[in-house]
Amino acid sequence: MFFMKVRLSLNARFQGRRPLTVPPPTWRLALLALSLCSFLGLQAQTPQAGYTAIPLTDLSAFQSTAGNWTVVGSVTTHPKKAGQFTTTSGTGILVNQPTDKAKANIMTKQEFGDVDLSLDYMMAEGSNSGVYLMGRYEIQLLDSWGKPNMTYQDNGAIYARWDEATQHGYEGHAPGINVSRAPGLWQHLEISFQAPRFEGGKKVANARILSLSLNGTVLHENVELTGPTRGPAFPEEAATGPLFIQGDHGAVAFRNLAYKAFTQxxxxxxxxxxxxxxxxxxxxxxxxxxxxxxxxxxxxxxxxxxxxxxxxxxxxxxxxxxxxxxxxxxxxxxxxxxxxxxxxxxxxxxxxxxxxxxxxxxxxxxxxxxxxxxxxxxxxxxxxxxxxxxLHASGSMPLNDPTSPILLPVQGEPKVFRSFIDFKQDATTPERRIPHAISVGDPSGVHYTFDADNGALVQVWRGEFLDATPMWNSRGDGSADPMGSILPLNDAPALAVLTTTNAEWPTTEPEGTYRMRGYKLDAQGYPTFRYTIHGLNVQDRIVPAEGGKKLVREIRLENPASTGLYFRVANGTGIAKQRDGAYTINDQQYKVKLLEGPTPTVRNGNELVVPMAQMRAGQALRYEIIW
Missing domain, CATH: 3.90.182.10 (Toxin - Anthrax Protective Antigen;domain 1)
Incomplete structure (x- = not known):
């Protein structure tokens, strides 16, 4: 059968999808095709297709080390001791808890040359670590959550080389955007690395970071490494080397360590x-x-x-x-x-x-x-x-005609923007288009999308605001893309009447149940959304807090709620209550914490809900989203 393709523009596999992040001035990073699936499936314990897992049933995959490194079954931040973890016995997680007597690094027995590396890691509060490719080239891991200005010493950076004579670093590469998660949450790192080339014992080509993405966002692309960064396990370069992880600067945990090794x-x-x-x-x-x-x-x-x-x-x-x-x-x-x-x-x-x-x-x-x-x-x-x-000749596959990106910055005050938004909740669900999306950007760099069709808080992200190129370039399609590390939430109604406590949460509301009544801006420019659902008038306000580290959502009912009305704060796998009262969602992908209102309950093992019938008219339900 003859296979037909008609393309007016470059195939996505050759040039890449529309950017998931376009941090100016390095927006061209987005030409690298990037799948969300690896990040959205963060909690998966099986390696990606084509990857080989580094087993974490014990420490047998690693060279001998000190007692600060152990294999455990779960890890959370310590409720009283900042910078430390609480763990439970089991397998699957490699954790480092250094002490004055035990603070060794750890190194794999296996050596690698050209490799794609995929892993999840968790930082304790204020912690510092690093992953050294071939034991020589460090990718910095740091608790940089909420930091406004990034350097080569921050999370996701390519660490600097060091000049002993001048006592200064050089050739460090800072992330163009801070997409770090909060301490106690899992973060996902993917690296494509090309080892240095040698002929006759002489180096003929430097090592390269072909691409590095953190939490679904490309931070580095095609970065040449002229030599080992500061503090390597081996001062001299070679064709292969082990994976080396710093263990002397603070508590850090790893899981889902997997690699794809390449020949030349x-x-x-x-x-x-x-x-x-x-x-x-x-x-x-x-x-x-x-x-x-x-x-x-x-x-x-x-x-x-x-x-x-x-x-x-x-x-x-x-x-x-x-x-x-x-x-x-x-x-x-x-x-x-x-x-x-x-x-x-x-x-x-x-x-x-x-x-x-x-x-x-x-x-x-x-x-x-x-x-x-x-x-x-x-x-x-x-x-x-x-x-x-x-396999084709250089120039045989020309790029599309260049299009200047049409980016929407946020400066001075919040920005409210209506568009279509393409939304994918997780790796198992299809992408769908939200036609009446309202995205709100904040100067702090934290943004969100609200669905005016059902009152859902669809997604939140950090970074730049929106890329409106697909909306306004040429004929356009009405959509805009978030520019940063996206945390997808859901697009189901936040408020629902349930006939039984175990009734399935509705994905849509019956015709006439919901009506959007617009929004009102306050003196700072933040909108309060107003809508009617199940005969209740609702005020819905979402604002950043603590300099953009969190979002706080406040729901007020203008009239008393009916029996059976619930508000769904979050849904996802692995919902667990922490000792500080917060709940981790999706296996520690993000956290929510109730600040005001009725006590929430975990429903059906995968929904955190609040019984709204317990609230008086005018009373507020407030909670914060931490990621």
Whole structure:
């Protein structure tokens, strides 16, 4: 079956989705495609596809160390001792609790070169640690929660090198945005690292951080590391090295440690030939009775054999040297109809295919049947131990025409902005578009989205406010994208009448149950939303607190509540009450704490609800969201 693709712009796998974060002035970081799935699935204990877990059933994966490192089953911040954890017995979490007598670092037995690393970590209050790639290049871990100005010494930074002569650091790379979570909450780190290259014992290429994302936000991309950062385990560089974690600066915990190791193998192409058939073709079969108008050889994989033609079929054949047997994924992009064959087998785009090592004959066919379509040919491949890499020539896959981003900053006072918002609650739910979203940005850098169709607090995030490029560029689609580290909450009604205590929470309200009555701005510019639900008039106010570390939500009912009315403060897995009265949600992804109102209860194991029938008219329900 012929595989059809029609693209007017670059495929998302080649250029990337719309940015999840665009921190000026480094907005171009967003060209890196970034999936939310790894962050939204933070609590998952199984490694991502293609990753190998570092076992945390005991310390056998690590070289011998001191007693500050142990394996436990759970960890929370200590309610009375700042900077320390409370743990329970079990497995799955590597925790460091240094003392004056035991404050050693820890190092894996296994060594790595080129590697993708994925892990979750938790900082105690005021704590400091670091992950050294190959034992030499440090990614800083620090309790930087709520800090306004970031340096190379802060969370998610690439730490500086050190000059002993001047006693100064240099070549440190600070995060362009602070996306740190609060102490006691899990954070997710992903790193793509390329080791230095050596030939004949001499270094010929420096190490690189190809990309680094923290809590779903790209912080660094293609950063060259000219040498080890300060405090390495090994002063001299090498082709491989262990994973090294600092243990002498404070309490820190890790889980879901996983890696994908890469070789330096590449697929070589040879014997490249092309045939050009001029005309508008719809199917490959139409070429059987046609003679090529032009043919020749190519030095590299490119569309340029079709230069000068407007409508054509362009066929490339050649030999592909597969370095090792295994599953490979090919991604072909021509902006037109296309197909790829290896031997006599059609290769589905983006789908794993099993190949044997050695020479394989291949064919690429592209049909350009509209003169206005651009000319491009890109072929990406990944395979066993092989990083995703291009097989096409430089310049054969041009970027889209550059578009200047249309960013909405927040300066001086809050900003209220209405748009469509695309929302995905977790890794298992499909993305959906919220048509009547109201996003509120704050100068402190903490923002949220409110759904005017049901009164839901949909999401909160830290960073810049909104990217309105998809709304206002060209014809636009009415949507805007948050620019920062997003904490998705939910898009179900916050208030609901339940017929029984175990009734399922509604995802929507019956027609006529809810009516938005607008919002009113206070003297500082913060909105109070007003809506009617189940005959109750509600005032809903959401404001930042403590310099943007938290959001406080206040709900007031203007008339008495009916029996069976509940307010859902949060929903998610692993809801647990802490000793300070706060509740951790989604396995310590964020916290909520009730400040005023009736006592909440955990319902059905995954919902924190407040019985509103206990409230008097005018009484407030107030709670804070901490992340």
């Amino acid at each position: 193998d590449k697929i070589a192409l040879s014997n490249l030939k092309y045939r050009l058939y001029e005309g508008a073709f719809q199917k490959p079969e139409e070429l059987s009775s046609k003679a090529a108008s032009q043919e020749g050889t190519l030095n590299e994989l490119t569309w340029r054999g079709a230069s000068g033609a407007n409508e054509y079929a362009y066929q490339i054949t050649g030999t592909m040297q597969i370095p090792a047997a295994g599953q490979y994924i090919f991604e072909l992009n021509t902006g037109t109809r296309n197909q790829m064959m290896i031997g006599n087998k059609r290769i589905p785009d983006g789908t794993p295919v099993q190949l044997q090592a050695g020479a394989q004959q291949f064919e690429i066919l592209t049909l350009k049947d509209f003169s206005w379509q651009g000319q491009q040919l890109g072929l990406m491949v990944s395979g066993p131990g092989m990083r995703r890499q291009p």
